[in-house]
Amino acid sequence: MDKKEILIKINEIFKNILDNEALTIYENTIASDVEDWDSLNHIQIIVAIEKTFKIRFTTNEIHHFKNVGELLVAIESKLA
Amino acid sequence: MLFNSIEFLFFFPIVTVLFFILPHRFRWQLLLGASCFFYMFFKPEYILILAATIVVDYFAGILIDEAPTEKLKKKYLLISLVANIGVLAVFKYFNFINNNVTGLAYVFGFHNPIPALNMLLPIGLSFHTFQAMSYTLEISRGNYKAEKHFGIYALYVMFYPQLVAGPIERPQNIIYQFYEEKKFYYDCVMSGLRLMLWGFLKKIVIADNLTTYTDGVFNNLHTQTSIAIVISIFFFAFQIFCDFSAYTDIARGAARVMGYELIKNFNYPFRSRSVTEFWRRWHMSLTSWFNDYLFTPLVIKNRRSISFGIIFALMITFSLSGLWHGAAWTYVSFGVMHGFATSYEFITKKWRSRLSKKINPFIYNHISQLLTFLFACFTWIFFRANTMDDAFYIVSRIPGIFNEINHWSITRSKPIFDESMSNLGHIYCFMFIIVLEGIHYLDNHYQIFHLVLKQNKFIRWTVYYSMMLIIIFFASATSHRFIYFQF
Structure with a gap:
């Protein structure tokens, strides 16, 4: 699965968790760019990603994701 | 000091x-x-x-x-x-x-x-x-x-x-x-002093005058009418906001005079449309502390069952946040109630979101704001009450207000308000709250604090001197300690 496909899948997860059908995220999207992307929703997004891709992030990784791009890199490396 | x-x-x-x-x-x-x-x-x-x-x-x-x-x-x-x-x-x-x-x-x-x-x-x-x-x-x-x-x-x-x-x-x-x-920057020094002046006004004029009334009621509950008790519950909400936000303003102002910038602690908490939002606007530095070091690690640890994990973390976090305020069951109750409220909001989030789309936004937002404010006032009963018994007694007296209003002729034949304050004092207290909320409204919609800065020197200094005169004329006769000092 390449980055583009991963981005499409996690975009769906963001839409579902944040209850926003019109939402489009990009690699450089950060939490403050998206309404309602707070710490509570952040963890729900992480959990949904873990379930969808059958991967597991470390606590340290969850604390340090700065933007969607970093999240993509981490997913890609775990799927490889 | x-x-x-x-x-x-x-x-x-x-x-x-x-x-x-x-x-x-x-x-x-x-x-x-x-x-x-x-x-x-x-x-x-x-x-x-x-x-x-x-x-x-x-x-x-x-x-x-x-x-x-x-x-x-x-x-x-x-x-x-x-x-x-x-x-x-x-x-x-x-x-x-x-x-x-x-x-x-x-x-x-x-x-x-x-x-x-x-x-x-x-x-x-x-x-x-x-x-x-x-x-x-x-x-x-x-x-x-x-x-x-x-x-x-x-x-x-x-x-x-x-x-x-x-x-x-x-x-x-x-x-x-x-x-x-x-370096010494005139604008920076003035900005800090302005913030301190606003803080002193909120503390000395509003919070301390309200304290004179609320202390009189909360410390002599059994002699009060239900009307006096209910008013003191609302007064306490404004008292605690003015008291604590004043401390933050004075602290941030004193630091800014020397060129240091401290983080923001309040962002119009009474405008919150949910309890969750309230905690993003009230005592923000404590909320972010609990969020980063307790709530988030707890959720991460219990994320296999995410809904349970979040509710569990909310209850633990808010209970401990209550206990952080003071070693008494009244504070723990305050925290637990907020834990239940935020858990309820988490569970019903999607349902409420759908509901909000069916109702006129003006009505929905204002009702949400009112309910959040009333909930905060209710929980502050436990925060302020001297004991749990007092807190339950206050709650039991609230419905009595309808009876007192229905039998107004009997009610008015006795002193309605706590006698520790004159009638003029009561009028001032109501006036201070109306003026405070008026200023908040104007600042929210028209940024009046910034507008003052853009005026010429004469108008600016007229505002500063007026604030000083208000402090001198309306200062509470009794100086009270800051509520959050005890924590």
């Missing part, structure tokens, strides 16, 4: 003038010395507790930073956390736990032989221990490098404007500022 004391009237200008006179290399020593003096005004010997935790956290920070393994990092972090929580446990929570053990032992026919500790709570203990813990926690997460300069680290914990009642700072935000060579 209290911000609203005569001593501070001399302390602040002397420290500020010396700060700008001294060369940069001596300023940290001046601020540290001044902060020690400020703290020792309460109970001098308690500075030893502060000094002990500073030494422990300073070395723990370096050891965590240099530890070669994660296991070792965790070990040094644990030493720091145990030292800070241990101080809190002994000085703040020992008697509370011991009293409950005594009560429980009595129920089962036993006797608790451990006597209560007879000592005063060190001022601002919950604030500076939390700030100290955020330092070692940030280092252990790799977000901050340990500070090698002992004096600068000590100043991070002891910086006098925020030492005893916050905002609870993070090392990333403040330590680098102590290394910057601060």
Whole structure:
């Protein structure tokens, strides 16, 4: 699965968790760019990603994701 | 030393003038010395507790930073956390736990032989221990490098404007500022003084006058009418907001005069449309502390069952947040109620979102705002009540207001309001709240604080002098301590 496909899948997860059908995220999207992307929703997004891709992030990784791009890199490396 | 004391009237200008006179290399020593003096005004010997935790956290920070393994990092972090929580446990929570053990032992026919500790709570203990813990926690997460300069680290914990009642700072935000060579900027000094003036007005005029009324009611509940009790519940909401936000304004203003910027602690909390939003706007530095170091790690740990994990973390976080305020069941109840409310909001989030789309946004938002405010007022009954019995008594008296209004002729034949304040005093209290909310409304919609800055010198100074005159004419006859000092 390449980055583009991963981005499409996690975009769906963001839409579902944040209850926003019109939402489009990009690699450089950060939490403050998206309404309602707070710490509570952040963890729900992480959990949904873990379930969808059958991967597991470390606590340290969850604390340090700065933007969607970093999240993509981490997913890609775990799927490889 | 209290911000609203005569001593501070001399302390602040002397420290500020010396700060700008001294060369940069001596300023940290001046601020540290001044902060020690400020703290020792309460109970001098308690500075030893502060000094002990500073030494422990300073070395723990370096050891965590240099530890070669994660296991070792965790070990040094644990030493720091145990030292800070241990101080809190002994000085703040020992008697509370011991009293409950005594009560429980009595129920089962036993006797608790451990006597209560007879000592005063060190001022601002919950604030500076939390700030100290955020330092070692940030280092252990790799977000901050340990500070090698002992004096600068000590100043991070002891910086006098925020030492005893916050905002609870993070090392990333403040330590680098102590290394910057601060210059005298007229605009910066004026901005700080303006913030302090607004803080003093809120504290001395609004909060202290409201305190005279609410203290009279909450301390003599059984002689009050239901009308007086209900009014005091609403008054307390504005009192606690003005009292605590005033402290933050004075602290941020005093720091800004010297060129230091402290984090924001309030963002119009009464405009919140949910309890969750309320906590993003009220005591923001404490909320973010609990969020980063307790709530989020708890959710991450229990994320296999995410809904359960979040509700569990909300209940634990808010219960402990209540306990953070004070060692009493009244504070715990306050926290637990907020835990239930935020859990309810989490569970019903999607349902409420759909509902909001079906109702006129103006109506939906204002009803949400009103319900959130009423809920906050209700929980503050427990926060302010002297005992749990008092809190339940207050709640039981609320419905009586309808009876008193229905039988108005009987009600008005007796004194309706608490007699500790004159009728004029009551009118002033209502007036202050209306004016405060009017200013908040205007600032929200038309940014009046910024508009004042854009006016010419004459108008600006007319506003400043008017504020000073308001403080002089309407200052409460009794000066009250800041509520959050006791925490």
